[in-house]
Amino acid sequence: MTDPRPTTAPVLASDGLTRNFGGLAAVRDVSIALHRRELHAVIGPNGAGKSTLVNLLSGELAPTAGRINLMGRDVAGEPSWRMAHLGIGRSFQRTNLLGPASVLENVRLGIQARHAQASGLFRSAGKARDLIDRADAVLARIGLAGVRDQIAGTLSHGHQRQLEIAMAIAGTPQVLLLDEPMAGIGPEESERMLLLLKSLAQDHAVLLIEHDMDFVFAVADWMTVMVDGAVLADGKPETIRANVAVQSAYLGGAA
Numbered sequence: 505m506t507d508p509r510p511t512t513a514p515v516l517a518s519d520g521l522t523r524n525f526g527g528l529a530a531v532r533d534v535s536i537a538l539h540r541r542e543l544h545a546v547i548g549p550n551g552a553g554k555s556t557l558v559n560l561l562s563g564e565l566a567p568t569a570g571r572i573n574l575m576g577r578d579v580a581g582e583p584s585w586r587m588a589h590l591g592i593g594r595s596f597q598r599t600n601l602l603g604p605a606s607v608l609e610n611v612r613l614g615i616q617a618r619h620a621q622a623s624g625l626f627r628s629a630g631k632a633r634d635l636i637d638r639a640d641a642v643l644a645r646i647g648l649a650g651v652r653d654q655i656a657g658t659l660s661h662g663h664q665r666q667l668e669i670a671m672a673i674a675g676t677p678q679v680l681l682l683d684e685p686m687a688g689i690g691p692e693e694s695e696r697m698l699l700l701l702k703s704l705a706q707d708h709a710v711l712l713i714e715h716d717m718d719f720v721f722a723v724a725d726w727m728t729v730m731v732d733g734a735v736l737a738d739g740k741p742e743t744i745r746a747n748v749a750v751q752s753a754y755l756g757g758a759a
Contacts, residue, residue: 513576514539515709516561516592516679521570521580523556530556532733533570538679538709543701545712545720547744548730549754554713557730558681561711562594563587575678593677595668595685603657607648607667610656611639614674639674646670647700662693666700673704680710686719698723721745729754 514537523531531553538544546554559565561572563584572580574590582590602610612635643649646666651659656667665685672680686697694716701723704710714720720727721741728738729750736754737747744750 512539514573515575516711517573518561519571519573521557521560521572522568523553523560523565524568529733531560531567534730534733534735536711536728536735536738538711539726540678540709541706542725543705543710543712543723544726544728545714545724546728546730547714547717547720547754548736551732552730553733554730555683556733558594558683558711558713561679562592562681588675588677591678592681593672593675593679594681594683595665595672596683601656601664601667601671603655605656606653607643607656607659608636608639608652610667611642611670611674612636614671615639615642617675642670642674645673645703647696660693661688662690662696665689665697669700669704673708678709680704680708682710683713684715685712686714686716694719 517535517537519535521531521534522529534557536557546557548554556565560567563582563586566581570580571578574592577590579587579590602613605613615635615638640649640652643652646669648663648666648670651663656664659667665687669682669685672682682701685701686694689697698719701710701712705725712720712724724741726738727741727744729736729744731753737744737750739747
């Protein structure tokens with residue numbers, strides 16, 4: 505029996521998505537659907553194709569075959585800058601910040617890059633009150649208002665991960681693709697990240713890649729398990745936890 509999903513159309517969906525590197529199929533015939541108000545975790549062992557999948561969905565890589573549908577539009581093969589303008593925000597495994605700039609400046613530049621007209625991209629940008637107000641609103645949403653003037657490179661690792669998510673939502677995306685946002689975060693910061701991701705899923709479609717299984721099972725609404733580039737199983741967390749094939753391939757025996 506298939507687990508129930510939201511009845512609304514997915515915001516982002518792939519159909520038969522495949523990416524070959526020479527003779528190696530890093531992603532093989534993957535179909536996945538991301539819905540608003542749902543946090544969708546993708547798990548699997550190292551080399552399963554998870555990050556390649558995110559790179560395909562965000563336009564960092566072009567698919568060898570398959571389709572990507574974003575809000576009714578076929579976007580397979582669109583470059584990453586175009587995907588960002590169409591409504592996809594993403595974070596990376598490694599923090600991708602302007603270390604010497606302030607927290608506020610990082611977010612302001614993220615907003616500016618996605619919304620400003622190219623001809624006026626840097627015109628009096630530092631003094632533009634609307635950009636600063638919007639950046640402050642993003643920082644308040646993410647919980648970083650108290651460190652807005654701090655240099656990004658001096659933040660704790662947990663705050664740097666939060667800042668990268670702030671930059672991902674700076675362009676008001678419909679979809680968030682988050683690649684290991686818990687990497688390097690200590691236990692004391694994990695609860696804050698859990699609450700943040702749950703909050704973001706209230707008005708975004710969220711795809712999460714994460715290796716911390718305790719965190720994943722606590723936060724996910726829906727899960728897809730990948731092995732060797734292909735989908736092994738998908739369903740609600742309790743269904744995935746009880747799946748014998750998943751236990752054998754990834755979870756290490758009965759949960």
